[in-house]
Amino acid sequence: MQEILGLYPSWYVPTIGSAWVMGIIGTIHVLASHTSVGASWLFALLETKAVRENKPELMEYIKKYGVFLLVFSYIIGSITGPGIWYAITVASPKGVGGLIHNFVWVWAAEWVYFTVEVIGVYALVYLIGKIDPRTHLKLTWVFALASWATMLLIVGILSFMMWLGNENWYQTGSTLDAFFNLNFFAHLGLRTAFMFAIAGAVGGILAATMKNETVRTDITRFLAKMGLAGVFLGMIMWMWYVQTLPENAKIIMQTQLPGYIAPTLFAVLAATIIYFAWSAWKPLQLKQGFAVAMTAVIAIAGLWPEERSRESIRKPYVAGQYIYSNQTISRDVPGKQIESNLPLIAEKGVLATHPFVPETLRTITATNRLQAGEFVAKVMCANCHSMEASGLRPMVKKLQGSTDVEQIKAYLGGALYHGLIPYMPRIPLPEMERQLVAEYLASLSKHTMTLSQTQTHASNTLVMKGD
Template sequence: FIKKYGLFLLVFSYVLGSITVPGIWYSTTVASPRGISALIHSFVWKWATEWVFFVIEVVGVYMIIYLVGKVDRATHLRISIIFGIASYGTMLIIIGILSFMMWPGKPEWFTEGGYLNGFYGANTFAQLAMRTAFMFTMTAVVGGVVAGAIKDAAFKKEITRKLALLGMVSTVAGGLLLQWYMATLPESAQVIAENRLPEWFAMSLVVTLGGIFAWFAATWLQPRLLTPSIAMGMTVAVLVFGLWPEEVARESLRKPYVAGQYVYSNQVIARDVPGLGIASEIPLIERQGFLPSQVFVPDNLREVTAHNALEAGRSLALTTCSNCHSLSPTGMRPLANYFGGNSDVAMVKTYLQGALGTGNTIYMPHIPLNDDEAYALARFIVSLNAPASPQPVVRTAAAAAPIKE
């Protein structure tokens, strides 16, 4: 059982992980370069420490698999314990960084800096406890894939019941610790949880946890119900209906920030961080405008004119909106859907300057658009609702005529 479980762990977590993780790093760097930069610059030695633990993990999982029956049980147990400690160390570091993405551990981090101030906080330990519980839940779920293939009926019954007991206890513990985790979230996240998450979200968590508990209870009462195909289906179901919604919700709760409550999801620096020598970019945008202050905006779109307004609006939508909103009719939170098909450019412009320009919408970044930029963005948003409207193409040169509404 240990050898087969270790082999499943090796293939699923390490082989597939080594294939997908480079793609994840690449995509996150492209989508949120400043967010990734904030994490690396704040915790560079934590990342280095995590890699040390990871190397121990990789060596350890191979030793666990290939030393079964070749060393005595006590030695194999010691290897397994070292592997477990290294894996838990990796989780601790990653959770500390994930907690920082929600908000820094201590308020002093903003003024004094220091990775310990940013790393350790109430949210860190609450999230660690919750994920520890659900880690054992996943251990039991995945263990069922291996246990279901055991031929010896008595041994299968023993392993299945042990996994079921572990799963039931950890599922209940995880559900309780989730409440602790929610209580440690910043006020902005609490407001978003109450007002922006779907009404069915809380009930879906209860149903999911109840379904997982019921599965473990059923396999404890009737171990013969456990087969490899059913166990694999349950593993996929837990990943899709259990982990995925929680991760999506966590991403939503930290809006409008992507890291440390100072980097907006659209990569604008939102506040001063004296401890790191970082200054807010909001005053610069207020003075110069958004387009002139951005690095990757084409030169011919830095000033909005009558001829390039639609193109400039699309550029604004790409830089200010597309991290959270799809610019097409499909995808995550299509931008056009939030304006009810409104075709009044002036009305949309007024809304944008109220919602973005004042910073009073708790889940939206504070982006003080000037009149020309607000008009350009409003015009592009209205064009999304127009039937068969062509997407603007960036020109090589723009006319200099001023905008006239």
């Protein structure tokens, strides 16, 4: 019986790629979820202050923020959460399967804490003023701890997706070896810091509406301190986080990310520090529109590039540095009885072993060579690279527009190195399939060149007619 790769159909999204679909949904979800977790700690700390200093007027703000949270975080989060599951399941089913087989009980525990969190936020909002303050404070702390527990459990899974940092899990297959990886604590600290900063920024939107100037001043300064603590803690955690990354991720971060990302993130960091410092100094001058704008800046110019960068530096892997983003298994994992797909691909190729190859491409002819090359290229590359001239890491630009088939073929035959460190491992395609992919990629470059020449000619024609 012929050996078949355990692969699923490939989900190809033109131009933006499946990664951007996941990234857009994920960024919205992270904004909602981190605001929720950060706000839960804001509520606990602020309510502790209200009880200790006998300031029941602070509870009005907590109730207002809580109602906002129910709409902003728990409705948007409840929509985007399943959206992430849908997107990642169709984009990388093998990756999701690997995560579920490792962390099914961790996810089950996370859902228990999430249930406590959802019940807690409703109880917190609707029981203000209806039960005694100290009992309500205990309820608020339960809500805060349950919220942070959901983050803690998810971070263990996300950090495993980056890498393990040691060989233990590959040999044992233990969930604990997978969960407590090298990247875990730094990643948890980084996300905890961000939750404080974003909760402080979002909180300013509601603080600006408080009519009592004393309460407004008190709360705005509290939010500013919380936000600044999050920013400075985040800088420390980021330095630690970088040290826990694999070498290939560091190389991608230094050499392959778009040049605008680092300056943009530094600008957002500086603006956030100035914003919180200013709101602490002049709390009554904080306007709701300005707070909304600052939150949007943090989300669009801060969170989106950061999440995109984290996803990019993990490539070409999707989990544990043993599953590539294209679903193939890149190494043996004895602890899970998993064997690498690469020897089978090297021996027989994708067209002979992929279960979803069209029957018309099982046999290569003079008329279907480009279609066969396109199929292999999209299966092996399109999860990370756009096949169009624009979009996410377009292959045409990676190849610098080359139309030389032999040159492209040689490029595909080796790993990409920076110094002595490979940041993009070699995919061992058979000679014939490398030839087919090279011909297809060369045709893309030719098409792009022709299209560009046509557009230039049309533009020059319009200019001449204008003259």
